[in-house]
Amino acid sequence: MGRKSKQKQQDPTPHQPRQAHGTRVTKRKAKEVAVGNASKKSKQSNSIKQAKLPRKPKDPESSPSIHSSDEEDLEALQDLGSDDASIHDDDEYDLDAASDDDMPQQPPQQLVFSDEEEDSDEGSDDDEEDEEDDSDMSDDDDRPVKEKLSAKKSKKLDELALLEAADAEAEMIRTNISTLQPEEMAELDDDMVLPTEEDKEREAVEGADAQTVYGRIRDIVRILGDLRRFKATNRSRADYTQQLIADISSYYGYTPFLAEKLFSMFSPDEAIAFFDANETPRPVTIRANTLKTRRRDLAQALINRGVSLEPIGKWTKVGLQIFDSSVPVGATPEYLAGHYMLQSPSSFLPVMALDPQPNERVLDMASAPGGKTSYMSALMQNTGVVFANDANAARTKSLSANVHRLGCKNVVVCTYDGRQFPKVIGGFDRVLLDAPCSGTGVVSKDQSVKVNKTERDFALLSHLQKQLILCAIDSINTKSSTGGYVVYSTCSVTVDEDEGVVDYALRKRPNVKLVHTGLEFGVEGFTNITGKKFHKDMHLTRRFYPHVHNMEGFFVSKLHVQPRSVVKNKLAQGEKDDDDSGKGVLVDDEDDQPDVTFNDDEDKELMQKNQRRKQKAKGVKPSK
């Protein structure tokens, strides 16, 4: 790999924006004092983009940033059922994606294993770093080594002092801003931050100046943070928000539609942190395959090959983060022998939530290329059976290859459309539905997501996800003595694909309850957002974000499927569940075996028929 990626995979710690420099040309003196300086600070703490931004992508088809292969992808996206274009794997890495420049350099730590494995001293390459440092000194410098070192140290100290001074100045600017009185702000011109019509036209034709746009983004975020105080007299929240979304779209390169969709999920400043984090590659991580090795032994073997690594965090006993490697991590003898899987930490989470037990019967409904299947197999210690299904036959090749390489002997690979379950086979103790999704959580890995999804694609995807989740629920053996759980996950952060789908399932299946995922961290799912109200237990679901957890965006929910007779009895006793919105279907099957589908319209017809029959029996003229 030959590169450094020392951005530590943290137990949820905030993403640090990259440093950049630049000044914004301000129009008025007042602006220079009040906001221009603040812009300077904001630009200092954020990434430099190219001098000119591409013109705003108006729609996916006309977007200038789509290259030819993206256009092909776009075409392929039309068939959302099982094509690759709509599929986002959280497991597959582009090992060359992370660049040295992007990664904050941190000294490697000693290995500390959370699973009571012995500590290892070999993870540290401090000495190596020192050597590198010394080599900075030129050969013709014949001062004594000690003197050279202290000169070097003092240079470093000077640099530190400069950074501190910049921080202090920024803090002063912040303080100044916050001491401005509303009447002082009111005196400022209304074009202080928002561009004039003329500016907008020029930006549309010539492309906007990146520094200007980023400065404006920061300024608007600050104004929206305290609108009453900072807004210009003749401007409204909507004016600022509209401009902010337009600027996000042009600065980060999202379609206006997607920029708005994602923006609406966060407060303005958190939205910017999210968009910033999507510009930085996530750390490279691997999962030790406990069917073949122990994490400690694997770490040692890789360290011996020149890999610098560390355990990911306390929450996983099998994850390792790779900082640097002199060998390709995807082709070491240990990799080929199946001792590990290249896997992003966010994709460990659904499997941890599913918590499959030895000897169970488990379905992985959309499983290729098998990162989660193989983890399940390992947790089940190669006992029981995992049905690894994927509708895309081509993708099951890599699934089968991974299953073989990793020594998973309890896996059966199949290629059905997930919507055919449980007709094909049912009665599972647990089902994982890691659904096909838009991939808005993995933008840092696949930048094409920014431009290749239309409103229609999102609608089609959530429709497919809703169909799949009902089939996943119906594939559960509700009498399972050990399980009865469905985990629904996506690598997308949009509400329509996450809470919207789970909420739909809860309404359609009264015998299903949300339960805690068992995951130690993550942000609670939404119960209420942008006018949409979801089930009150939705807070039990978990969201993972790049800017909060330094991992790809992910959604994880866990559902317990109860026998329908229990729900039926409860309803009969008037113990109507709080979560039953009244739209759930009351099932009346004798043997409590899962039906293939529940159909509201069909059920309505049956109920009406029944009512008419009863009325007839009572001698009442049946209503139409």
Ligand SMILES: C[S@@+](CC[C@H](N)C(=O)[O-])C[C@H]1O[C@@H](n2cnc3c(N)ncnc32)[C@H](O)[C@@H]1O
């Ligand atoms: C997010 S990926 C799954 C990643 C996988 N769980 C893993 O951990 O490696 C979604 C998968 O859904 C599959 N898929 C799409 N539509 C499907 C359907 N109708 N039924 C079953 N699988 C489907 C895609 O082929 C894709 O492999």
